[in-house]
Amino acid sequence: MSLSPTSDIVGASKKSGGLIGLLLVAVPVLLIGWMIIYPIIAAVITTLWLRNDAGAYVFSTQTYRFFFTDGYSLANLGLTLWTTVVCAIILLVVCLPIALYLRFATGRLAVYVQGLAIFPLFVPSIILSYAFIRVLGPNGMLDILLNAAHLPKIRSPYLTPWGPVIGLVWDHIPLTVLILMAGLGSVSDASIEAAKDVGAGPVTRLWYIILPRISNSILVAASFAVLGIFSAFTLPYVLGPAAPEMMGPFMQRTFRDLYDPPNAITQAVVSFGFCIVFGLFYVRSVVRNQRAR
Numbered sequence: 001m002s003l004s005p006t007s008d009i010v011g012a013s014k015k016s017g018g019l020i021g022l023l024l025v026a027v028p029v030l031l032i033g034w035m036i037i038y039p040i041i042a043a044v045i046t047t048l049w050l051r052n053d054a055g056a057y058v059f060s061t062q063t064y065r066f067f068f069t070d071g072y073s074l075a076n077l078g079l080t081l082w083t084t085v086v087c088a089i090i091l092l093v094v095c096l097p098i099a100l101y102l103r104f105a106t107g108r109l110a111v112y113v114q115g116l117a118i119f120p121l122f123v124p125s126i127i128l129s130y131a132f133i134r135v136l137g138p139n140g141m142l143d144i145l146l147n148a149a150h151l152p153k154i155r156s157p158y159l160t161p162w163g164p165v166i167g168l169v170w171d172h173i174p175l176t177v178l179i180l181m182a183g184l185g186s187v188s189d190a191s192i193e194a195a196k197d198v199g200a201g202p203v204t205r206l207w208y209i210i211l212p213r214i215s216n217s218i219l220v221a222a223s224f225a226v227l228g229i230f231s232a233f234t235l236p237y238v239l240g241p242a243a244p245e246m247m248g249p250f251m252q253r254t255f256r257d258l259y260d261p262p263n264a265i266t267q268a269v270v271s272f273g274f275c276i277v278f279g280l281f282y283v284r285s286v287v288r289n290q291r292a293r
Helices: 003-048 062-069 071-104 108-122 125-136 141-148 162-184 189-197 202-213 215-230 234-239 247-256 261-292
Strands: 049-051 057-059
Touching: 003 049, 003 261, 062 071, 062 261, 071 108, 071 162, 071 215, 071 247, 071 261, 108 162, 125 141, 125 162, 125 234, 162 215, 162 234, 189 202, 202 215, 215 261, 234 247, 247 261
Parallel strands: none
Antiparallel strands: 049 057
16 A cells, blocks of 8 residues: 555656657647648649639649640759769769778878868858869869860869769768768677688678668668758759759749749649658668667
8 A cells, every 4th residue: 555655656757757758849840840841731732722814723733734844844853863863873982982991990091081071061062162163163273283284174064964963972971971980880890800700801791791781871871962962052053054954943043033933832842752752761761770679
């Protein structure tokens, strides 16, 4: 009988703790609903319910039919998808060796390499854009050096589809390296040493020990890179060609210069549709990690 008050106190404390936890979670959930979910739903409704000549709102897919039948819109979408895929592949090819080196290397050189890999994180995109123009643009530093060495000039990637590719890859290196290094933290030195003891070479250790353990991290890094590149604006706007253009500058120009909000919102909804596909890969990876634990 004497244990009853104690159990009541423990039960009450658990209930109060659960209530406090729900209240703490409610604030960010409400912010996500207000700032993300509501604008998405409003954008979809705005593009599907259009005002007709009589002034009444009717259900219509006119803006979507226009987007998927307009050659210029499809060219912009194609350029965005091409840039996203190319940047994601280059990022993984470049950042995975850097992350592997930083994981297993020791010494002062590794510290310098890590600093250089993280440095783009602190450089604003607009500064990166104009630095790119001064270095790789027409009559830039590279052209000056080639001319001083009596070598022919190279074609500048500025205002070509490769301009945003170079800028976006450089801009996304820090986050990709950090995500891959976090995944490599799960690879123990003991497993690597055991593989060495049985005669496994570097390629064998990479393929059978390291890559299977960081597959989720690679997927997360690729998802974050794709989402960031697909929605990029500054670098494609400054470094990319005038036509075709990536979806970020295309939406901004449609809304501001052409003053066509319905079609601009339609472009945003189409872009969100592609981004949510890659976002599902990230969610799937997170769920798999939680189940594995």
